[in-house]
Amino acid sequence: MNWRLIVNKDLPGYKQMAIDESIYHYAATAKLPVLRLYTWERPTLSLGYFQSYKSVVCEPFCVHNNIHVVRRFTGGRAVLHHLEMTYAIAAPLDRGAFNNCSLQETYQLIARALDSALQNLGVTRAAISFQSDQPNQTKKAQCFVSVSQFELAENEKKIIGSAQKRSRNAFLQHGSILFDFDSKLQQGCVNNPDPDIEKKIAPLGTILGYVPDFDEVQQSVIEGFEEVLNVQFEEADLDSKELDFAKELESKYQTSEWTLGECK
Numbered sequence: 001m002n003w004r005l006i007v008n009k010d011l012p013g014y015k016q017m018a019i020d021e022s023i024y025h026y027a028a029t030a031k032l033p034v035l036r037l038y039t040w041e042r043p044t045l046s047l048g049y050f051q052s053y054k055s056v057v058c059e060p061f062c063v064h065n066n067i068h069v070v071r072r073f074t075g076g077r078a079v080l081h082h083l084e085m086t087y088a089i090a091a092p093l094d095r096g097a098f099n100n101c102s103l104q105e106t107y108q109l110i111a112r113a114l115d116s117a118l119q120n121l122g123v124t125r126a127a128i129s130f131q132s133d134q135p136n137q138t139k140k141a142q143c144f145v146s147v148s149q150f151e152l153a154e155n156e157k158k159i160i161g162s163a164q165k166r167s168r169n170a171f172l173q174h175g176s177i178l179f180d181f182d183s184k185l186q187q188g189c190v191n192n193p194d195p196d197i198e199k200k201i202a203p204l205g206t207i208l209g210y211v212p213d214f215d216e217v218q219q220s221v222i223e224g225f226e227e228v229l230n231v232q233f234e235e236a237d238l239d240s241k242e243l244d245f246a247k248e249l250e251s252k253y254q255t256s257e258w259t260l261g262e263c264k
Contacts, residue, residue, distance in 0.1 A: 005233040013044040013070035014253035022246035023090040027170035033091035043082035061188040076163035077143040088174035107150035117224030157202035178203040
């Protein structure tokens with residue numbers, strides 16, 4: 001089965017979130033599922049849909065350090081997108097690789113593909129977590145301070161964190177693949193940061209002994225999904241409907257009402 005590969009490097013956070021929501025919106029009817037790989041124009045803190053802006057975001061630090069803040073339409077906890085690649089999968093649930101898959105089954109299948117990608121990079125000791133978050137961990141503001149079910153970790157240190165949004169007929173899952181780690185920005189961008197976060201994560205640079213570049217990780221991710229899902233990728237752009245809807249959504253993701261959570 002063919003999938004579309006869409007690559008969007010160095011776009012502002014509001015554009016990236018608008019594109020993700022647009023491909024999710026059309027996932028049930030799109031001709032081909034999407035694997036999207038992207039990076040951010042500048043360090044960007046993305047909040048989970050249900051998180052409190054005032055409780056999580058250290059606004060003075062973010063302003064001073066030119067960190068943009070966006071709110072995702074998916075749940076989960078805050079992620080600082082910096083020195084990383086973000087992936088997004090948008091696919092139907094009534095046909096193809098994820099036909100009739102439950103929430104857990106989609107997470108697990110994508111985890112297997114990501115695990116294969118890590119193996120291709122040379123990360124040989126990564127493992128898929130089958131344990132749910134402990135109650136005290138779900139209260140933490142930052143995604144990478146604990147490993148959730150079906151996420152990838154090495155020695156219980158998180159490598160990739162993910163979140164998902166789904167409807168009856170389609171879903172989108174996106175997540176962050178850490179290349180490296182900036183302790184100052186990770187600690188400073190949120191209120192009450194976990195002082196041990198650096199001990200709880202495993203960036204690729206730490207595991208491999210060097211920081212891989214985007215193209216190397218991209219190729220490994222493509223091969224991982226091809227191997228596990230038995231699909232082939234063709235490079236593509238958003239189609240006209242997806243592009244038009246993404247442009248409409250940009251204004252939402254730029255409003256303070258959305259970012260602050262006042263329009264939920």
